[in-house]
Amino acid sequence: MTGMTMDAAVGAYLFVLGLVLGSFYNVVGLRLPRGESVVYPPSSCGSCGMSLRARHLVPVFSYIATCGRCAGCRTKISPLYPAGELATGLMFIWVYGLHGYTEGLLTGLLLVSLSVMVTVADLKYMLIPNKLLLLFLAPLAAAVSLTSELPIWNHALGALAGGAVLLLIVIVSGGGMGMGDVKLFTLLGLVLGLPLVFLALIMACLAGTVIGGALLLTGRIQRKQPVPFGPFLAIGALAAYGYGTAIIEWYITLFM
Ligand SMILES: [Zn+2]
Incomplete structure (x- = not known):
């Protein structure tokens, strides 16, 4: 195989892997906060209880094939499911594009995986489970210490x-953000190190302002309605992880 077809083959593999894992991440994000098992029972329709057989569990495609409805009772299935699957698949390819087939790939895939599960849990329950963060602490710390060009003390x-x-923001703002966000951003800071952790926060606030503003303008949320911030912290961290160094270099050239 030439380099190009090899790249396409790995990319396609990672995309499918992302779709399948993304489907599992949805389940983890929905069940872990409620203290339920993530493997048993298999997923079922929340309305009629029909268990989703294998052919209904093909990520994204089964959602399209059934027009986003349960095959048993035709109840609408949340578009969050295929969105989570598709996002995982696309971001797996994105990370591969950033790093190629190197060990740096591992940190990126872990970061994407954590981000998807945090987003599902926080959107659904306004909660970031401690268990989830603890689960990712060791693998992320190991991946970072093995692959980062920065010294460990920086991380x-x-x-x-x-x-x-x-923590300062939580104390000053008195609500809005919670300790789950503090713990999540501690973990994301460990992955990013300095100075990217600060850039991640700026990007998170930007994303929060743009997306929150759009939801407010279109009437999808109310003015006083609390908005989960975990997904924005994840977006900020992913953006800083992928483009942070380039953004900082560009910013410096503005003043040279
Ligand atoms: Zn049903």
Whole structure:
């Protein structure tokens, strides 16, 4: 195989892997906060209880094939499911595009996986489960220590800075954000290190302003309605992870 077809083959493999894992991440994000098993029982329709047989579990495609409805009772299935699957698949390809088939790929795939599960849990329950963060702590710390070009103390400071800044925001704002966000951003700070953790926070606030503003303008949310911030922290971290160094270099050239 030439380099190009090899790349396409790995990319296609990672996309399908992302769709399948994304389907599992949905289940984890929905069940972990309620203390339910993530493997048993198999997914079923929330309305009629019909268990989703294998052919209904093909990510994204089964949703399209059934027009987004349960095959048993035709109840609408949340578009969040195929969205989570598709997002995981696309972001797996994105990470591969950033790193190629190198060890740096591992950190990116873990970061995407954590982000999807946090987003599902936080959107559904306004909650980021401790278990989820603990589950990712060891693999992310290992991946970072094995592949990062920065010294370990930089990542430790990133974790400290991320946690401290968010804790300050929680104290000052008095609500809106919670301790789950503080813990999440401590973990994201560990992955990003300095100075990217600060850029991630700026991007998270930008994303929150743009997306929150759009939802407000279109009447999808009310003015005083609390909005989960975990998904925005994840978006900010992913953006900083993928493009942070380039953004900082571009920003510096503005002043040179
Ligand atoms: Zn049903």
